Amino acid sequence: MNYYNEIKNKLIDNEVYSKVKDYSKERYKVITYFEIGKLLNEAGGKYGDNIIDEYSRKLVIEVGKKYNRRTLFRMKQFYNMFIDEKVSQLATQLSWSHYVELLPLKNIDEIKYYINICKEQNIGRDSLREKIRNNEYSRLPVETKNKLMLDDKIEVKDLVPNPILIKNKNNLEIITEKSLHHLILEDIESFMKELGNSFSFIGSEYKIKIGDRSNYIDLLLFNIKYNCYVVVELKVTEFKVEYISQVQKYMNYIDKNIKEIGNNNTIGILICKRENKFVIEYCSDERIAVRKYELV
Secondary structure (H helix, E strand, O other): OOHHHHHHHHHHHHHHHHHHOHHHHHHHHHHHHHHHHHHHHHHHHHHOOOHHHHHHHHHHHHOOOOOOHHHHHHHHHHHHHOOOHHHHHHHHOOOHHHHHHHOOOOOHHHHHHHHHHHHHHOOOHHHHHHHHHOOOOOOOOHHHHHHHHHOOOOOHHHHOOOOEEEOOOOOOOOOOHHHHHHHHHHOHHHHHHHHOOOEEEEEEEEEEEEOOEEEEEEEEEEEOOOOEEEEEEEOOOEOOHHHHHHHHHHHHHHHHHOOOOOOEEEEEEEEEOEOOHHHHHHHOOOOEEEEEEEEO
């Protein structure tokens, strides 16, 4: 087989296709690059790794400047990333620009996570880059990663990362719950995206009345995908046992007085400055996700 001519012809076909079939050109490009990656892998095995340098020099002249050594190397990386039959079907789910962001990653479970998130949330390249830069997958609980690997049922609290990153553009000193609350409200959309998918805002300092006493839920959200209310409580100290009972009280109130028949049970997210895993282990509630926060 003349590997160079095969690669050159595929690239020329891709250039022609990209000008004619606009609606499907991105998928065609991804498939073409995957096939070229396979050819480069085979050619490298036969003629040595320097074959990419040789081919790129000729392709830059004969097809276009963008087909340089770096681009060809990425195609080979792309092929090797999805060579496993169990994950190869994911190779055409996103655009090439998405895959360029994923190529530096080594963990295939992490790669699959980001591919699925991009599909579900219709995320563009820049948003994917930010998620990777913020180590979103690494911040997921171990139990969640295991569920993803086993394709088990995922609940809304499973995808809440730890720590939760809260944007602090002006580098404000956060020493009270009120100041943390205001910081979140300044960019509530970013905060809800950080929590996961499909959150909508219901209210801040949401007033409820229990007996003769008024209480205020720091943030009340609703998750559209999981069809449930979400109680969010903010603390600027280390986790304490009494925080759980406070969130439980608010959740029970929402379930009894606000939740409609068709809604699923309310869940809670308790955000603290620091965790205390030894205490959490003995007073945890499966409905409540306890997370620490980090200002960025």
